[in-house]
Amino acid sequence: xxxxxxxxxxxxxxxxxxxxxxxxxxxxxxxxxxxxxxxxxxxxxxxxxxxxxxxxxxxxxxxxxxxxxxxxxxxxxxxxxxxxxxxxxxxxxxxxxxxxxxxxxxxxxxxxxxxxxxxxxxxxxxxxxxxxxxxxxxxxxxxxxxxxxxxxxxxxxxxxxxxxxxxxxxxxxxxxxxxxxxxxxxxxxxxxxxxxxxxxxxxxxxxxxxxxxxxxxxxxxxxxxxxxxxxxxxxxxxxxxxxxxxxxxxxxxxxxxxxxxxxxxxxxxxxxxxxxxxxxxxxxxxxxxxxxxxxxxxxxx
Amino acid sequence: xxxxxxxxxxxxxxxxxxxxxxxxxxxxxxxxxxxxxxxxxxxxxxxxxxxxxxxxxxxxxxxxxxxxxxxxxxxxxxxxxxxxxxxxxxxxxxxxxxxxxxxxxxxxxxxxxxxxxxxxxxxxxxxxxxxxxxxxxxxxxxxxxxxxxxxxxxxxxxxxxxxxxxxxxxxxxxxxxxxxxxxxxxxxxxxxxxxxxxxxxxxxxxxxxxxxxxxxxxxxxxxxxxxxxxxxxxxxxxxxxxxxxxxxxxxxxxxxxxxxxxxxxxxxxxxxxxxxxxxxxxxxxxxxxxxxxxxxxxxxxxxxxxxxxxxxxxxxxxxxxxx
Amino acid sequence: xxxxxxxxxxxxxxxxxxxxxxxxxxxxxxxxxxxxxxxxxxxxxxxxxxxxxxxxxxxxxxxxxxxxxxxxxxxxxxxxxxxxxxxxxxxxxxxxxxxxxxxxxxxxxxxxxxxxxxxxxxxxxxxxxxxxxxxxxxxxxxxxxxxxxxxxxxxxxxxxxxxxxxxxxxxxxxxxxxxxxxxxxxxxxxxxxxxxxxxxxxxxxxxxxxxxxxxxxxxxxxxxxxxxxxxxxxxxxxxxxxxxxxxxxx
Numbered sequence: 001x002x003x004x005x006x007x008x009x010x011x012x013x014x015x016x017x018x019x020x021x022x023x024x025x026x027x028x029x030x031x032x033x034x035x036x037x038x039x040x041x042x043x044x045x046x047x048x049x050x051x052x053x054x055x056x057x058x059x060x061x062x063x064x065x066x067x068x069x070x071x072x073x074x075x076x077x078x079x080x081x082x083x084x085x086x087x088x089x090x091x092x093x094x095x096x097x098x099x100x101x102x103x104x105x106x107x108x109x110x111x112x113x114x115x116x117x118x119x120x121x122x123x124x125x126x127x128x129x130x131x132x133x134x135x136x137x138x139x140x141x142x143x144x145x146x147x148x149x150x151x152x153x154x155x156x157x158x159x160x161x162x163x164x165x166x167x168x169x170x171x172x173x174x175x176x177x178x179x180x181x182x183x184x185x186x187x188x189x190x191x192x193x194x195x196x197x198x199x200x201x202x203x204x205x206x207x208x209x210x211x212x213x214x215x216x217x218x219x220x221x222x223x224x225x226x227x228x229x230x231x232x233x234x235x236x237x238x239x240x241x242x243x244x245x246x247x248x249x250x251x252x253x254x255x256x257x258x259x260x261x262x263x264x265x266x267x268x269x270x271x272x273x274x275x276x277x278x279x280x281x282x283x284x285x286x287x288x289x290x291x292x293x294x295x296x297x298x299x300x301x
Numbered sequence: 302x303x304x305x306x307x308x309x310x311x312x313x314x315x316x317x318x319x320x321x322x323x324x325x326x327x328x329x330x331x332x333x334x335x336x337x338x339x340x341x342x343x344x345x346x347x348x349x350x351x352x353x354x355x356x357x358x359x360x361x362x363x364x365x366x367x368x369x370x371x372x373x374x375x376x377x378x379x380x381x382x383x384x385x386x387x388x389x390x391x392x393x394x395x396x397x398x399x400x401x402x403x404x405x406x407x408x409x410x411x412x413x414x415x416x417x418x419x420x421x422x423x424x425x426x427x428x429x430x431x432x433x434x435x436x437x438x439x440x441x442x443x444x445x446x447x448x449x450x451x452x453x454x455x456x457x458x459x460x461x462x463x464x465x466x467x468x469x470x471x472x473x474x475x476x477x478x479x480x481x482x483x484x485x486x487x488x489x490x491x492x493x494x495x496x497x498x499x500x501x502x503x504x505x506x507x508x509x510x511x512x513x514x515x516x517x518x519x520x521x522x523x524x525x526x527x528x529x530x531x532x533x534x535x536x537x538x539x540x541x542x543x544x545x546x547x548x549x550x551x552x553x554x555x556x557x558x559x560x561x562x563x564x565x566x567x568x569x570x571x572x573x574x575x576x577x578x579x580x581x582x583x584x585x586x587x588x589x590x591x592x593x594x595x596x597x598x599x600x601x602x603x604x605x606x607x608x609x610x611x612x613x614x615x616x617x618x619x620x621x622x623x624x
Numbered sequence: 625x626x627x628x629x630x631x632x633x634x635x636x637x638x639x640x641x642x643x644x645x646x647x648x649x650x651x652x653x654x655x656x657x658x659x660x661x662x663x664x665x666x667x668x669x670x671x672x673x674x675x676x677x678x679x680x681x682x683x684x685x686x687x688x689x690x691x692x693x694x695x696x697x698x699x700x701x702x703x704x705x706x707x708x709x710x711x712x713x714x715x716x717x718x719x720x721x722x723x724x725x726x727x728x729x730x731x732x733x734x735x736x737x738x739x740x741x742x743x744x745x746x747x748x749x750x751x752x753x754x755x756x757x758x759x760x761x762x763x764x765x766x767x768x769x770x771x772x773x774x775x776x777x778x779x780x781x782x783x784x785x786x787x788x789x790x791x792x793x794x795x796x797x798x799x800x801x802x803x804x805x806x807x808x809x810x811x812x813x814x815x816x817x818x819x820x821x822x823x824x825x826x827x828x829x830x831x832x833x834x835x836x837x838x839x840x841x842x843x844x845x846x847x848x849x850x851x852x853x854x855x856x857x858x859x860x861x862x863x864x865x866x867x868x869x870x871x872x873x874x
Contacts, residue, residue: 037407095594100489101406102352103593106549109354109542110593113586120579230538234418237411274422278415282400285412289403301493301670301679301711475740480731483743487717487728494715497677498732498788499703508739 007143009263015151017259018159019218023232024239024251025166026210032183032246033203036093039108041211042233043115044080048212049219049228050119051076053128056219060132069133073216081209084115089204094197112233120226127225134220151221158217162210163252170248179203183246211236238281244294254292305608309557313467316564320459329571330564331459331527334466337563338520340547341473342513347553348477349509350489351405354541355413358397358420359390359514361536363521365424366390368437368531377442379461379526386522387515394514395507402506405492417536424533436532439525455527462523466560469516474556476512485509539582546585549592552599561600627654629688630792630824631707636675636685638848645671646682647848653792658818658825660835660856662869663845669828670712672845673794676826677709678702689792708790712797712828714781716769722780723765726752729787752787758817759783774801775810782814786821793818795827799834807831811838832870836860844869 027041055076056069088111096107137149170176181189182199190196215232239258243250258277265273272279290296316334320327339360346353363386370385371377401412424431431437443449444457476482484505487495492502525531534540543566551562574581592599598606629652636649645668653659661669674680676687678699686695689705699709717725730748731738738746756762759779764772769780778801785793798814799807815838818825829835835842835856842859844852846868852859859865 037411092590099593100350102347102350103597105352105407105410106545106589106593109545110586110589113542113582113589117580117583117586121583234411234414234538238415241408241411271426274426275419278419281415282412285404286400301674301713301715472740475742478742478744479737479739480728480741480743480746481737481739483720483724483728484732484737486719490718490720491715494717494784495732496698496700497703497709497715498729498784499700500732501700508737 004143004145005267007145008147009267010260011142011145011147011152012266013260013263014256015155015221015259016263017255018155019214019221020232020235020239020259021159021252021255022162022214022217023211024236024243024255025162025248026207026214027233027236028240028243028246028248028251029166029179029210030204030207031240033179034093034097034200035186036097036104036108037237037240037245038093038111038204038207039105039233040088040111040115041207041236042229042231043112043119044085044208044211044229045215045218045232045236046119046224046229047080047084047115048073048076048215049224050123050128050215051079051212052216053130053219053224054123056132057128057130060130066132066136069130069136069220073133073213076216077209077213080212080215081205081207085205085208085212086201088208089201093204094200097200112229116226116229119229123224125226127223128219129223131220155217159252159255163249166248175199175202235277238277241291242281242284244291247291247293250291250293304611305605308604312561317460317463320456327455327459328527329567331455331462332524333563333567334462334560335520335523335527336544336547336567337466337560338469338523339513339517339544340551340563341469341556341559342516342520343544343548344553344556344559345473345477345485345509345513345516347548348482348489349485349506351409351506352545353413353513354410354538354545355415355417356513356517356544357536357538357540358413358417359394359517360521360524360540360544361417361420361424361531361533362393363387363390363518364525364531364535365431365437367522367525368439371439371442372437376440378446379442379444379458382442382526383465383519383522386525387518390514390518390521391511394511394518398507398510398514402503402510405488414538414541417538417541421533421536421538424536431533434533436530436534439529439531441529442526458523458527462527465519465523469519470556470560473512473516477556481505481508543585546589549589550599552601552603554598555601555605558599558601561604565600627656629653630655630690631676632688633672633676634686634688636672636682636687638671638675638680638682644848646675649685649848649850651843651850651853653824653826654841655791655824657840658827658838659841659843660839661826661828661843661845662830662832662835663851664869667845668848669845670796671848673709673796673826673828677707677794703788703790706789706791708785708788708793710778710782710785710793710795710798712800714774714777716777716780716784718770719768721766721768722761722772723752723756725769725780725784726755726787729784733788755783755787755817758813758820759786760813775803775806778802779810779813783817786817786823789821790823793823793825795825797828797830799829799831804831807834808837832860 023045031037052073056072059068060066092107096104134148134150137154139146139148140152170180178194178199181194182196239251239254243254258280261276261280262273265276284292316330320330339356343353343356366389367382367386370382397416401409404412425434441454484495484500488502488506495502547562547566548559550566551558577584596603631653633649633651636646638646649672663669675682678697686693689707694702717728727743727749730752731746734748736746756765761776761779764776769777778798782795782798799811802810811834839856842856843850844859844865852862852865
């Protein structure tokens with residue numbers, strides 16, 4: 001492997017990790033609070049991508065500035081979070097927090113199945129490709145490699161700022177502190193008068209928005225097509241499990257690990273590219289069942 | 302014989318004679334029954350409170366093992382193909398099982414899914430071995446050494462499948478009622494206490510896991526022979542999801558639910574998917590939600606309810622063995 | 625104190641974060657001597673039970689059972705050696721009936737997996753029916769345990785432990801959750817069953833009346849340490865114990 005290929009693999013890996021992190025952090029945040037791992041999370045990602053690619057394609061074709069892609073991504077993220085994620089939590093998940101674990105898992109699986117076909121009904125089976133956002137930012141040369149600014153600079157910066165602002169939000173704002181309190185101890189939090197229902201709702205919407213925003217950003221770099229939600233939920237689960245469930249900062253490290261692992265595989269052994277995330281996850285879990293940053297508390301008896 | 306056991310017997314008899322009266326249903330019934338077996342495997346694990354989103358793995362492993370066997374020997378033998386398929390499913394089940402029985406709930410479900418996706422991409426990527434997304438053909442095998450015509454073979458396959466399903470249902474039912482089956486069911490309610498009885502919960506779950514792999518294995522090999530081709534679609538997550546869906550639809554508490562669910566599912570899919578092909582997953586999702594929220598015991602549970610209401614004599618013992 | 629040493633803790637320490645839940649615990653449990661553990665809440669009594677039954681691993685120190693070091697064993701290994709446990713909050717199989725709960729325990733004890741034999745037909749069934757009679761629960765044999773009141777759940781929890789034919793039984797507050805008017809009756813039932821099965825018991829208890837009546841030895845726990853250990857007559861009349869422990873209970 002030449003130095004250039006090495007750099008290329010690292011750039012690819014970091015850009016990819018940034019996207020995966022956005023989705024995974026939403027998943028892990030939601031799990032921390034609701035204690036439900038939402039299988040439909042991947043659908044939010046796909047819908048964010050579809051909205052951005054289809055609306056973007058339409059307005060750029062109509063002659064509007066490609067810079068509009070960036071506000072569009074933010075809007076798509078928030079829109080999916082509120083319009084799709086909100087009702088899912090309010091109408092469905094809020095009714096199942098008392099059910100057995102198996103049934104909770106199956107309910108989110110059912111939502112996932114429904115949203116898969118909702119996407120198909122709205123956007124059909126044809127792939128969308130809309131990379132104006134990628135092109136408008138141009139390229140840079142690093143180590144004689146020409147790479148897009150969008151992937152090399154923008155995506156990692158977005159991921160880092162989401163990580164930092166999420167930290168600030170959780171530690172400094174009232175809502176954030178409430179979320180942390182419910183994550184820590186649901187019973188104690190509700191017994192001191194925290195409105196858990198509201199915390200659940202807000203957390204779920206934030207998590208869904210992050211997934212959709214990740215999809216929106218991804219849409220500039222890849223074709224948007226059916227099945228991308230299913231791939232992403234498994235991938236982000238791999239990240240979340242590798243990090244340890246509920247670990248926000250850990251998700252960033254695990255996303256980097258998996259992103260780099262995958263991009264190196266692309267250059268070294270392309271056949272196993274798709275397997276690398278799972279192999280990393282299985283390897284980590286084999287050694288540390290609670291994940292890299294997870295902790296286990298023995299049940300009180 | 303009470304009405305409660307009489308009706309299922311009638312149903313079995315009906316399934317057995319239906320192909321004689323309506324030959325077109327034979328293949329459909331074979332496929333439905335073959336699919337009922339992995340559903341039964343999923344139900345075994347649901348009794349332990351665990352759901353696997355990757356059980357198509359064992360279904361596919363067995364199907365591919367049968368196909369490889371047929372290819373290596375230039376045409377196969379039905380009995381040995383099923384046997385080799387089951388053995389392969391058990392071997393993979395042991396390796397995967399030792400790992401996944403350490404986990405519960407969503408981890409259990411998703412790790413199973415991860416393993417099935419690994420196998421799925423291996424099938425797609427290593428196409429020089431597996432035929433890639435086109436899969437491998439499965440030539441019609443001999444039966445106990447005899448070459449058979451297509452029609453005759455399909456009839457033999459149907460009755461073999463039916464017989465295997467009956468045996469599997471009986472054995473699974475006995476397992477779930479047995480001491481170790483009951484221990485496995487306590488993983489759902491109180492795993493800690495099970496450990497404090499001196500029993501390894503992981504060990505017990507592994508036994509259940511292997512049984513579910515065997516059931517998937519029988520179903521997968523039969524399906525491969527019935528369809529005449531194996532493709533990566535056998536292992537795809539949608540397939541695993543289908544198994545879980547049918548288990549919930551039929552009634553996860555009961556052994557018969559697996560086959561009732563599979564028959565209903567295949568019938569509806571065959572005749573309705575022409576109208577609802579684009580929204581098939583959505584239909585599944587909506588029905589799944591409906592069953593979970595309003596009829597958690599599934600079709601078998603509804604049947605038990607109706608029977609309870611129909612009973613005229615006062616109950617002397619109301620324990621339904623299936624529940 | 626006489627009698628063979630059944631279990632022994634040597635220098636056992638454990639901390640959770642900054643909290644010392646066990647510090648330099650040295651204690652011997654003698655065969656045939658029922659030991660009561662008393663002390664204020666948070667003194668580390670349940671933690672001691674958790675360590676002795678393998679649920680928690682001490683940070684230092686050792687546990688011996690029948691002369692062998694069992695510090696690193698899991699609960700299920702200790703159960704196989706003859707150490708059983710009943711819980712403060714009854715740990716039952718909530719989707720099974722009372723008799724089925726005992727049958728599962730009996731099958732586990734005799735390693736009878738019998739994958740294709742209905743559990744109701746295992747040979748241990750008669751013994752379990754008898755055990756139910758011993759704890760005065762025959763009339764509820766076919767009731768789902770989830771429907772039972774707390775007092776009966778406690779009894780079933782202890783019966784499950786007895787079904788394992790242990791040499792040593794740990795009980796965490798066997799009479800908590802039992803109406804005070806029934807406490808003596810319940811413990812009489814348990815004590816009879818224990819005597820009949822020749823089981824040595826270690827039990828955590830807050831009710832001093834119960835301790836006086838059923839314990840052969842008493843150990844006092846305070847802030848993770850054993851502060852006193854002796855006969856009920858000596859310990860329960862000790863002024864420090866009356867001040868620190870019993871005074872609080874009354």
